[in-house]
Amino acid sequence: MTELRLEGVTYEYPAGVRALDGVDLVIPAGGSLALIGANGSGKTTLARHLDGLLRPTHGRVLIDGEDAATFSVARLAAKVGICFQQPDRQIFQRVVRGEVEFGARRLGASEEEAFARAKEALEAVGLADDLGRHPDDLGETRRKLLTIASVLAMRTSVVVLDEPTTGLDAHGAGRIGGIIRALHEEGRSVVGISHDIRFVAETFDRVVLLDRGRVVLDGTPAEVFAERAWPRLRASGLEPPHAAITGARLGLGSTPTEADVVAALLDREASAVR
Amino acid sequence: MLKLQGVSYRYPGGAHETLHAVTLELAEGTITGLAGAAEAGKSTLCLVAGGLAPRVIGGTIVGDITLDGTDVTSWPMHHLAEHVVTSLQEPAGQLSLIADTVFDEVAFGPANLGLPPEEVVARSDEALHLVGIEDLRERDPERLSGGQQQLVVMAGLLAMRPRHLILDEPVAHLDAAGSRLVLEAITAIATAGTAVLMAEQRSEALATVCDSVAVVAGGNIVARGSPREVLAHPATIAFGIEELPEERLRRRLSKAGLDPDVVAAAT
Numbered sequence: 119m120t121e122l123r124l125e126g127v128t129y130e131y132p133a134g135v136r137a138l139d140g141v142d143l144v145i146p147a148g149g150s151l152a153l154i155g156a157n158g159s160g161k162t163t164l165a166r167h168l169d170g171l172l173r174p175t176h177g178r179v180l181i182d183g184e185d186a187a188t189f190s191v192a193r194l195a196a197k198v199g200i201c202f203q204q205p206d207r208q209i210f211q212r213v214v215r216g217e218v219e220f221g222a223r224r225l226g227a228s229e230e231e232a233f234a235r236a237k238e239a240l241e242a243v244g245l246a247d248d249l250g251r252h253p254d255d256l257g258e259t260r261r262k263l264l265t266i267a268s269v270l271a272m273r274t275s276v277v278v279l280d281e282p283t284t285g286l287d288a289h290g291a292g293r294i295g296g297i298i299r300a301l302h303e304e305g306r307s308v309v310g311i312s313h314d315i316r317f318v319a320e321t322f323d324r325v326v327l328l329d330r331g332r333v334v335l336d337g338t339p340a341e342v343f344a345e346r347a348w349p350r351l352r353a354s355g356l357e358p359p360h361a362a363i364t365g366a367r368l369g370l371g372s373t374p375t376e377a378d379v380v381a382a383l384l385d386r387e388a389s390a391v392r
Numbered sequence: 393m394l395k396l397q398g399v400s401y402r403y404p405g406g407a408h409e410t411l412h413a414v415t416l417e418l419a420e421g422t423i424t425g426l427a428g429a430a431e432a433g434k435s436t437l438c439l440v441a442g443g444l445a446p447r448v449i450g451g452t453i454v455g456d457i458t459l460d461g462t463d464v465t466s467w468p469m470h471h472l473a474e475h476v477v478t479s480l481q482e483p484a485g486q487l488s489l490i491a492d493t494v495f496d497e498v499a500f501g502p503a504n505l506g507l508p509p510e511e512v513v514a515r516s517d518e519a520l521h522l523v524g525i526e527d528l529r530e531r532d533p534e535r536l537s538g539g540q541q542q543l544v545v546m547a548g549l550l551a552m553r554p555r556h557l558i559l560d561e562p563v564a565h566l567d568a569a570g571s572r573l574v575l576e577a578i579t580a581i582a583t584a585g586t587a588v589l590m591a592e593q594r595s596e597a598l599a600t601v602c603d604s605v606a607v608v609a610g611g612n613i614v615a616r617g618s619p620r621e622v623l624a625h626p627a628t629i630a631f632g633i634e635e636l637p638e639e640r641l642r643r644r645l646s647k648a649g650l651d652p653d654v655v656a657a658a659t
Contacts, residue, residue: 131535156567157539203538203565204482258481259430281538284564285481287430287593288634313539313567316637355569360637364655376641380648387650 119147119305120197120275122168126177129163129331137163139331140177145309147275150302152310152318155328156355161311162203164328165278168309170194196225199274203281203311205261208268209253214245217253217264221272232271239267242297244290258285266294276307283314295321319343319359319374329354344372394418394441394476394556394587399455401440406451410436411611413455418556418587423578425602425619426591429632433611434591435481435560441589442478442558443469459556474505477554481561483542487533494525494544497533501552512551519551522577524570539565546574550581557581559590563597575601595623595634607631 122145129138137160145151153161166172167179170191179186181197199221202208211217218236219227227235240246243263245256253261262285269277279298283291291314298321301308312318318325318339325342327335327350335342335350343351343362351358358374365373370382395418401411411433418424418441426434439445446453447469457464459475480486491497499516507515520526523543528536533544542565549557562578563571571594579601582588592598598605598619605622607615609631615622622628624639635643642652 133532133535135531135535157543157565157570158537162537204484206482206485257431258435281565285430285561285593287428287632288629289632290430291634313565315568355567357568361641364641368654368657376644379641380644380650383645383650383654384648 120307121145121147121180121182122198122276122307123180123183124164124167124177125180127164127167127174127179128176129160129167129172130175137331138167138174141328141331141333143326143333143336145276145307147307148302148305149307150298150321150323151308152312152322152325153328154312154315154318154325154356159328159354160331161328162280163331165200165280165309165311168276168278169198169200171200192224195221195272195274197274198276198278199269199272200278201265201269201280201282203284205258205265208265209261212252213249214240214251214253214256214264215249218268218271221268225272235271235273236267239270240264242270242300243267244293259287259290262286263290266297270297270301274306276309277301278309278311280311281313282310283312283317291317298322315343315357316359316361316375319361320377327351327354327356339374340372340378343374393420393460395456395458396441397456397458399440399453399457401436401445401453402451403436403445404450409611411440414440414611414613416441416589416606416613418589420555420585420587421582422603423582423588423590423601425598425605426589426608427595427598427605427622427628427631427633428608432608432632434608436611437608438478438480438558438560438589438591442476443467443472444478447472475554476556476558477501477549477552478558479545479549479560479562481564483538483545483565486545487541489534491533493530494528494533494536494547495520495530497544498547498551501548505552515551515553516547519547522550522573522580523547524573539567539570542566543570543574546577550577553581553584554586556587557589559588561592562590563592563594571597593634595628595636599623599636607633 124141124143127141130136155161219232222232222235282294298308343358345366361376361379362374365379373379396416398413400409402409428434488500499512502512502515523546525543563574602619605619606613623636645652
């Protein structure tokens with residue numbers, strides 16, 4: 119299992135745009151964390167530092183205490199699997215099976231092992247029947263699920279998912295939520311980037327808000343989506359989840375998810391009876 | 393008015409039709425939403441309504457597509473594009489890749505309509521303002537985040553001021569503030585007379601802007617009505633459509649034996 123630590127990470131793109139500005143962040147082994155923030159706040163740039171696709175302009179990324187700058191991209195890829203926002207930038211094989219096996223094979227899995235993992239991963243995302251198809255023959259949604267399967271098959275101890283629910287329907291998004299929770303239960307770390315605030319509140323244990331490359335909120339969903347944090351969220355162009363707004367109006371305290379609203383109302387009824 | 397009547401479509405090499413005898417009218421000044429599960433046919437319907445299928449991607453089509461009563465099925469793409477403009481799902485795939493700045497990218501569409509330069513500049517600046525990205529004017533479009541690119545693509549479409557605008561998930565990559573600006577811009581362009589067709593997974597976005605919503609399932613339009621009639625209907629979930637947040641909470645409260653009307657009291 120792997121701990122990730124960012125120390126004063128600043129990143130400037132060649133054109134001089136500062137996308138990250140002194141980020142300190144620890145993602146403990148087995149942590150489940152969502153990065154939220156406005157478009158262009160630095161979420162994807164941060165994710166690309168986690169697997170060495172970008173190297174900080176200043177500061178350090180430590181993987182289990184070792185400076186990631188000393189890792190080759192290949193060695194980092196064995197620890198951190200990343201799934202990009204746009205599937206077409208990632209898919210390159212001619213058969214679904216090959217696409218999913220590719221990463222596992224590069225990480226040293228035998229042919230049989232890679233196939234077994236590919237089957238399992240495709241099963242998890244609901245693409246078991248598409249094993250022999252050409253990725254281009256899959257719709258947008260299935261290509262997205264395919265990229266997630268490819269990362270799952272690598273069995274890295276950290277999984278980074280950039281906008282995993284974009285373009286998925288309610289059913290697909292629910293499936294992804296289940297996969298993330300299962301990974302977390304297995305003790306792997308999951309870092310998710312999402313604009314879907316309800317999905318974030320229901321799926322992750324910890325939420326980090328980025329604003330212009332800085333961490334401005336960091337806490338549990340109940341903390342980050344509590345009423346006192348709304349001005350901060352809104353200043354960053356985000357809205358709290360619907361359940362949090364309803365809970366606050368009903369005087370229930372912080373209820374980031376619908377399940378929290380239901381629980382708080384049941385509590386209130388129970389104490390009224392007493 | 394853009395009208396599809398009994399339109400069926402089959403992708404090149406496809407074993408089956410993806411759309412079956414779809415009839416749809418896009419009237420000036422209205423916003424029509426398309427809801428439905430993944431692979432129900434929403435994106436295909438957008439490609440067909442926008443004329444990209446079969447003109448650009450191939451395939452075979454039957455049925456009638458008319459623009460103000462004129463059959464357009466034989467029109468070449470550049471001719472149709474003066475009347476109907478489409479935005480695809482992946483914003484990065486839609487950038488021209490020849491513009492060095494966001495401004496040039498946004499101006500690309502109106503400039504290709506042959507408008508006078510002053511008009512191109514005025515429209516482009518207005519469009520940048522509408523979607524709230526004036527500060528990105530001089531940036532390289534290829535070096536923006538996914539969401540920012542989606543806003544750039546949207547500004548480029550708005551600057552063309554098309555009579556018909558086809559949008560496939562226009563807010564998918566956007567934060568709450570960006571979504572709000574884009575949805576307001578869509579409402580504004582419709583109020584100015586454009587007919588808009590919008591495929592969208594987020595039910596709240598559909599409920600916010602649409603005049604009517606059609607449910608697509610298995611390549612057919614299986615239901616249509618006002619956004620509330622359609623999206624608050626109990627059958628919605630079965631079609632893979634996201635429930636409206638309030639409806640979902642009400643359902644969960646009922647299931648827990650609580651009074652769902654407590655939600656209404658909170659709004």
